[in-house]
Amino acid sequence: MSSWWRKKRGIVAMILSCQLLIVCTLHAQQLSSDKIKTAYLYNFIKHVAWPSEDKKNAFTIAVYQDTDFYHKVQKELARKQVKKKPIVVTLANSTQQAAKADLVFVNVIDKFDLSVVASDLRKTDTLLVTFNSLDKHHVMLNLFFNSRTSAIEFEVNKSNIVYEGLTISKELLLLGGTEIDIAELYRETELAMQEMRKRETQLHNDLQHQSEALAVTAKRLHVLDQQLNERQQIAEQRQIQLIALKKDIERQKQAVAIKEKQLSDMVGQLTTIRKKLKTQQKSVIEKEQESSDMESRIAFNREVIAKQKSQIDQQGQQLNQKNVELAARTEMIEQQQFYLMVLAVVICIAVFVSILLVWFIVKNMRTTRKLSLTLNNLKEMQNQLVQSEKLASLGKLTAGVAHEINTPLGIALTSTSSALENTHEIQQYFELNNLTKSQMRKYFDSIDQASRLNMSSLNRVIELLNNFKQVAADQVVGEAREINLVDYSHEIMQTLSAEMKRNHVTYEINGPENIDIKTIPGALAQVFTNLVTNSIKHGFENRASGKITLNLSVQGSWVTIVYKDNGEGMEPEVLLNIFEPFYTTKRNSGGTGLGMNIVYNIIKQQLHGDITIESTPSEGALFNITIPTSIDR
Known part of the structure; x- marks a missing residue:
C-alpha cells in the first residue's frame, strides 16, 4: 500500500513539474521575443555596409514611435560595439528624426501606412527594418513570426536595399532570411498601375x-x-x-x-x-x-x-x-x-x-x-x-x-499636361518591355504630385467662386444677416486683391476673430469697395506701391472699423468737400464724384452708423467708421 502511494505521488509530482516547465518555457519565449529582434538588429548592422561607413563615429538605431521596445533595445545594446564602433539607440517620433539614423525599426500595426515612412527615408542612406509588414514593396528587411516553425524569421527586399546604396553580405541570408519574390511584386505593381490608370x-x-x-x-x-x-x-x-x-x-x-x-x-x-x-x-x-x-x-x-x-x-x-x-x-x-x-x-x-x-x-x-x-x-x-x-x-x-x-x-x-506626357512616356516603355522599377517610382511620384497640385488648385478656384458668390449675392439682396466681421472683411478684400495686385497695393486686417454682428453685408461690401477704389485712384496714383490697413474692434454694442492707407493724403479743401455729391478731383478722367457720397449715405442711412475722416498731405488718409453690432430692418 505504501509503495503504491509512493508511485502515485511521484507521478503527480512529475505532472506538476511538466506543467511548471511548460509555463516557464512560454514565459521565456515571451521574454526572448524582444531580445531576438534586438539580436537581429545587431546582426543587420554587422552584415550591411553603408557608403560612408568609415567616416561614422557610431551606428545609430532609431525605434519609430515605440517607447517600450526603445527602452529594451537601449538596455540590451547600450554597451555593445559593432565593427569596433559604439551603438546609439534613439526614439524617433517623426520621419525627420528617423532620417538621421543608420537603421530605423518600425513595428507595423493595423492601418499603419508604411509607404509614407519609406518615401521620407528614401535616398537618406537609411536601412528600414520592419516587423509584421504586409507591404512588401516598401520594406528592406522585414521580421515576421513564422507560426509553422514558431520562430521569428526575416525576409529581404534586395532591390530596395541596393536602390538606397547599401550592401548586404552573403552571410546575412544564412541567418534565416529569404528573398521576396520579384515576380509577385511586379504583378502587384501591374495591378496598381491599372488601378492608377482608371483613377487617372x-x-x-x-x-x-x-x-x-x-x-x-x-x-x-x-x-x-x-x-x-x-x-x-x-x-x-x-x-x-x-x-x-x-x-x-x-x-x-x-x-x-x-x-x-x-x-x-x-x-x-x-x-x-x-x-x-x-x-x-x-x-x-x-x-x-x-x-x-x-x-x-x-x-x-x-x-x-x-x-x-x-x-x-x-x-x-x-x-x-x-x-x-x-x-x-x-x-x-x-x-x-x-x-x-x-x-x-x-x-x-x-x-x-x-x-x-x-x-x-x-x-x-x-x-x-x-x-x-x-x-x-x-x-x-x-x-x-x-x-x-x-x-x-x-x-x-x-x-x-x-x-x-x-x-x-x-x-x-x-x-x-505634364502628367499626360509622363503617362505617354511610361506607356511607350511598357510597350517596349523596357519599363524599370525606378521609372515606375518616378512616374508614381509625378502622378501623385500632379494630383495634389490639381486638387489644391481646384479647391482654390472653388473657394474664390464661393467668396464671390456670397459677396455678389449680398450686394444684390441687401438684407441684414449675421456675419463674422473679420472673415467677411477677408472675403471682400480677397475679391479686390486682383485690382490691388495690379497697382502693387497690399492689405492687412487686424482684430479679434470673434466679432459677430448682424448687419447688411452688401452695404458693408459697397463701403469697402468704394474706399479701396478711392485709395487706388487718388491715394496711390503717383506711388509705386501702397498699403491698406483695417483695424477692427468692438466696444459694447458698437463696432469700430479704422480704414487707413499710406497714400498721398488730402488737401483741406478736398477734406472739407469729400462727402459732397458730384465733388471730384478727376472730373476730366471719368470721375463722377459719387463714390464717397455713397459711402457716407450707406453708413448713415442703411447701417445707422457714423464716419469721420482725418488726412494730411503726403501722410495718407484715415477713415473712422462706427456701426452697431445689431441692426433690424
Missing part, C-alpha cells in the same frame, strides 16, 4: 467636366461684362445731359435776375409818376377854386353892368380889359384840359405796367415749376448714378475674381 481616367473626366462648367461661367461673366459696359455708356450719356441741363438752369437764373432788376426799376418809375400825379391833382383843384371865384366875379360884374348901363361908354376901356382877362382865363381852362388828358395817359400807363407785372409773376411761377421738375429729374438721375456705381463695383469684383481664377486653372492645366 476618372480624374481626367472630372477635370473635363469642371473645365466645361468653368467655360460656361466665363461666358456668363463675359455677358455680364458687356451689360456693364452698356450701362456705363448710358450713365456717361446721362452725365452729359445733366451738365447741359445745369448750364440751361444757370442761363434761366440769369434771365430771371435781369427781369427782376427791370421790374424793380419800373416800380421806382411808377412811384415817381404817382407823386407827380398827386401834385398835379392839387394844382387842378386850386385852378378849379380860382375858376369858381372868377365865375362869382363875372356874375357880380354883370350886375354892375346892368346897374351901370348908362356908364357903358365911359367904362369901355374897362370892358376891353375884362375881355382880355376872359381870354386869359379861357387859355387857362384849355391848359387844365390838357393836364387832365395827360393824367388819363399816365393812368393808362400805370394800368399797363400793372398788367405787365402780373404777366411777369405768372411767368416766374411757371419757371419755378419747371425748376422743381428739373430738380426731381436730377434726384432720379442721382439715384440711377448710384445704382450704376454699385454695378461698377460689382464689375470690378467680377474682373478680380476672374483674374484670380486664371492662376490656379493655369497651374492645374500645366500639371495635367
